[in-house]
Amino acid sequence: MNTIYSFPQPENEKVQTYEKGSPEREKIQAALTEIRDIVMEVPVIIDGEPVYTDDVMEITAPHDNKKVIARVHMAGKKEIEAAIESALKAKESWMRLPCDHRAAIFNRAAQLLSEKYRYQINAANMVCQSKIVHQAEIDAACELIDFLRFNTYFMSTIYSQQPNRTVSSVNRMEYRPVEGVILAIAPFNFTAIGGNLCTSPALMGNTVLWKPSEYAILSSYMFMQILMEAGLPAGVINFVPCAGPNLTDTAIKSGHLGGIHFTGSTGVFNTIWKQVANGIDGLKEYPRMVGETGGKDFLFAHTSCDRKALITALIRGAFEYQGQKCSACSRAYIPQSVYDEIKDELIEKVESIRMGSPEDFSNFMCAVIHQRSYNNIKGYIDRAKASDEAEIIAGGVCDDSKGWFVRPTIIRAKTPYYESMVNEIFGPVLTVYVYDDEKLDETLAICNETSPYALTGSVFASDRFVIEKMLKALTYAAGNIYVNDKTTGAVVGQQPFGGGRKSGTNDKAGSHLNLMRWVTARTITENYNPPVDHTYPHMA
Ligand code: NAD
Numbered sequence: 001m002n003t004i005y006s007f008p009q010p011e012n013e014k015v016q017t018y019e020k021g022s023p024e025r026e027k028i029q030a031a032l033t034e035i036r037d038i039v040m041e042v043p044v045i046i047d048g049e050p051v052y053t054d055d056v057m058e059i060t061a062p063h064d065n066k067k068v069i070a071r072v073h074m075a076g077k078k079e080i081e082a083a084i085e086s087a088l089k090a091k092e093s094w095m096r097l098p099c100d101h102r103a104a105i106f107n108r109a110a111q112l113l114s115e116k117y118r119y120q121i122n123a124a125n126m127v128c129q130s131k132i133v134h135q136a137e138i139d140a141a142c143e144l145i146d147f148l149r150f151n152t153y154f155m156s157t158i159y160s161q162q163p164n165r166t167v168s169s170v171n172r173m174e175y176r177p178v179e180g181v182i183l184a185i186a187p188f189n190f191t192a193i194g195g196n197l198c199t200s201p202a203l204m205g206n207t208v209l210w211k212p213s214e215y216a217i218l219s220s221y222m223f224m225q226i227l228m229e230a231g232l233p234a235g236v237i238n239f240v241p242c243a244g245p246n247l248t249d250t251a252i253k254s255g256h257l258g259g260i261h262f263t264g265s266t267g268v269f270n271t272i273w274k275q276v277a278n279g280i281d282g283l284k285e286y287p288r289m290v291g292e293t294g295g296k297d298f299l300f301a302h303t304s305c306d307r308k309a310l311i312t313a314l315i316r317g318a319f320e321y322q323g324q325k326c327s328a329c330s331r332a333y334i335p336q337s338v339y340d341e342i343k344d345e346l347i348e349k350v351e352s353i354r355m356g357s358p359e360d361f362s363n364f365m366c367a368v369i370h371q372r373s374y375n376n377i378k379g380y381i382d383r384a385k386a387s388d389e390a391e392i393i394a395g396g397v398c399d400d401s402k403g404w405f406v407r408p409t410i411i412r413a414k415t416p417y418y419e420s421m422v423n424e425i426f427g428p429v430l431t432v433y434v435y436d437d438e439k440l441d442e443t444l445a446i447c448n449e450t451s452p453y454a455l456t457g458s459v460f461a462s463d464r465f466v467i468e469k470m471l472k473a474l475t476y477a478a479g480n481i482y483v484n485d486k487t488t489g490a491v492v493g494q495q496p497f498g499g500g501r502k503s504g505t506n507d508k509a510g511s512h513l514n515l516m517r518w519v520t521a522r523t524i525t526e527n528y529n530p531p532v533d534h535t536y537p538h539m540a
Contacts, residue, residue: 005100005156007155007156008153009493010146010150012146012491012492013142013146013149014142015134015137015138018133018137018361024119025361027118028119028122030119031119031120031122032127034123035218039068039071040071040217040221041071041073042070042071042073042221043073044073044074044079044241044242045224045228045240046075046082046238046240047082047083047086047089047235048233048235049234051079053073053074053075053076056073057072057074057214058072059072059217061127061130061403062129062130062366062368062403063356063367063404064357064402064403065367065400065402065403065404069127069128070128070217070218072214072241074241074242076246077250080242080246080247080250080251081250083209084209084256086234086238087207087209087235087238089235090207090234091177093233094202094205094233095176095205099156102202103155104231105230105231106151106152106199106230107149108230108231109148109199109223109229109230110148112226112229113140113144113223113226114141117222117226118141121140121141121191121219121223121226122136122137122140122141124140124219125139125218127218128215128216128217128219129188129189129215129219130367131321131358132358132363132365135320140191140219143192144192144195144223146192146493147192147196147200147492147509150492150493151196151200151203152203154511154512155204155515157512158175158519163523168527168528169526169528170528171523171524171525172524173523173524174524175204176205176519176520177204177205177206177258177518178206178258178259178520179258179285179520180256180258180259180284180287182208182258182260183251183257183260183261183262184197184201184208184210184211184261185197185244185260186210186213186216186220186263186264187216188214188215188216189324189325191216191219193509194210194212194213194220196509197263198210198237198261199227199237200261200514200515200518201259202232204515204518204519206518207236208237208238209238209247209251210237210238210239210240211240211242211247212239212241215370217241220239221239224239244272245271245275248260248275249275252279252282252283253282255282255283256284257279257287258285258287259287259289259517259518260276260288260290260291261290262291262293263292263293263326265424266294266452266453266502266503273289273291288517288518290505290507290517291504291505292497292503292505293502294424294426294453294455294502294503295326295327295424295455295456295499295503296330296331296421296422296423296424296451297317297326297328297329297331297455297456297457297478297487298329298331298457298478298487299313299317299329299331299457299487300332300447300457300459300470300474301333301334301459302335302459302460302461302463302466302470303335303437304461304462304463304466305460305461305462305484306460306462307338307341307342309460309484310338311342311346313329313458313485313486314486315346315408316486317329317458317486318330319350319353319364319365319430320364320488322365322367322406323425323427323429323430324368324369324426324427325488326455326456327455327456327480327490328426328488329487329488330424331420331421331432331447332431332433333435333443333446334433334435335435335436335437335440336434336437339432343393347410350394350408350410351395353365353407355405355408367406368405369404370404371404373427374400374406376425376426376427377406377425377426377427378398378406380420380423380425380427381429383419384396388414389413389414390411390413390420391411391412392409392410393410393411394408395407407428408428409428409430410429410430410431410432411429411430411431411432412432412434413432415433416435416446416447418431418433421433421451422450422451424453440466441469444469444473445473447477448474448476448477453499454476454477454478454479454500454501454502455478455479455498456479456480456488457474457480457481457482458482458485458486459474459481459482459483459484467483478499479500479504479508480497480499492510493510495510496508496510496513496514497509
């Protein structure tokens with residue numbers, strides 16, 4: 001009581017290496033053994049209580065696609081309505097709880113993730129989302145911990161922004177949460193994103209319905225349990241696996257929709273936006289629409305670039321986590337002279353990539369997430385094989401006999417508008433367009449306008465004038481742009497993340513800008529000396 005707290009800027013969680021012989025390697029292997037033969041029953045959680053429904057969805061491991069790992073109980077309309085009611089009921093006491101108490105819950109969850117549950121949640125992430133240990137560690141452990149810790153710091157920077165005052169009147173801003181409930185709708189590819197989508201509005205005093213992706217269900221459910229262990233009161237975040245359209249439809253019809261915090265594909269966000277627009281007359285407030293959506297992320301190289309760094313950025317950027325990062329490099333523009341120099345080494349390195357189960361630590365890649373995705377990626381590869389406008393120079397092999405495996409593939413496109421230079425594929429497919437060394441300006445213009453997306457990009461050059469020229473030509477082509485680095489790997493607190501155009505509303509997850517969307521400020525002005533005469537001096 002009667003204290004103004006300060007929240008220091010935290011440090012990023014340290015990434016563990018899992019080298020042979022390290023204690024963390026032993027612990028993750030034990031956690032994998034523990035989880036291996038479990039089929040997790042995953043309930044809906046409403047008002048802090050599990051609810052088991054008759055509508056059950058079975059989830060299999062992507063790299064072992066006949067093996068069921070979870071049975072997800074899906075919420076129907078009745079459960080979604082109950083979750084909305086629970087969120088509305090929890091709201092008043094939650095938003096009035098002093099912010100340091102709210103922060104304490106999420107900081108405690110970060111601590112539990114960092115120590116007690118690090119290996120279990122990483123193992124769940126590896127098995128369910130088919131990630132190698134390094135990819136699981138930077139996602140379910142480090143990025144999620146960073147979101148939780150940094151957001152409490154960003155929260156305090158928002159609350160401390162106050163307007164001017166005079167000696168006779170005081171002004172203050174009260175950062176209220178928005179009035180209705182928030183829907184947090186998550187993609188499969190990052191456990192940390194799902195965790196941030198639901199906790200960032202909650203931290204600011206909102207109450208939430210969290211719809212996890214069924215394809216990330218093990219780690220999402222585990223995180224929900226961690227939040228409850230950390231002291232999250234009932235109803236503040238309701239865990240609602242369900243068919244997405246049911247959720248949005250029910251929330252809109254309730255009239256109590258305060259906002260949607262979405263990450264996923266552009267098509268789905270467009271559908272949701274239209275659904276909200278159609279229901280706007282019945283809503284009590286204009287809901288906050290925050291969406292981070294698709295990408296067609298580029299790497300643009302110049303003749304002055306470092307060849308080795310370029311090859312590494314292409315391979316890591318395009319193929320880590322099977323190219324299933326929204327920031328994955330999926331098109332590259334390479335000058336002819338550079339291409340001639342790097343081609344053989346690039347192909348050799350890509351062909352030598354090891355792929356298989358995440359439990360084999362020598363692998364660099366695992367399987368893609370599900371059959372729909374496998375079929376979509378295979379379609380691009382098959383069409384490239386048959387096309388006169390494209391040539392597969394590496395990979396191109398798909399095999400679904402054991403899991404949804406697609407070899408890392410490089411397509412060389414003969415036109416910069418070939419379909420795989422334009423569309424988001426969301427798999428391990430990189431398309432390269434080789435440009436004439438003399439045509440830098442024209443090719444930069446093509447890169448800027450080829451795709452509807454603008455999420456991430458990178459430029460490779462050592463000539464400073466050229467770097468400046470590239471950044472200028474690509475001003476609106478990406479919300480996160482890297483110079484001489486890969487297109488992926490944004491870190492909370494270091495690279496606030498998000499893109500423009502059809503890549504989203506660019507509200508920068510991992511920064512105060514995102515949290516600002518979850519408040520609706522009230523300005524309170526108190527006059528210590530209110531006037532008692534309505535006339536002005538010049539009137540005398
Ligand atoms: P998706 O769009 O298929 O699904 C996202 C979520 O929306 C899931 O929970 C899904 O069940 C739900 N959903 C589907 N249809 C819905 C509807 N009509 N109404 C409400 N909810 C609905 O995406 P995904 O396959 O899970 O993830 C991959 C996509 O996410 C890619 O396009 C990728 O670029 C994007 N992504 C973007 C970012 C970013 O920061 N920009 C980050 C991660 C992923």
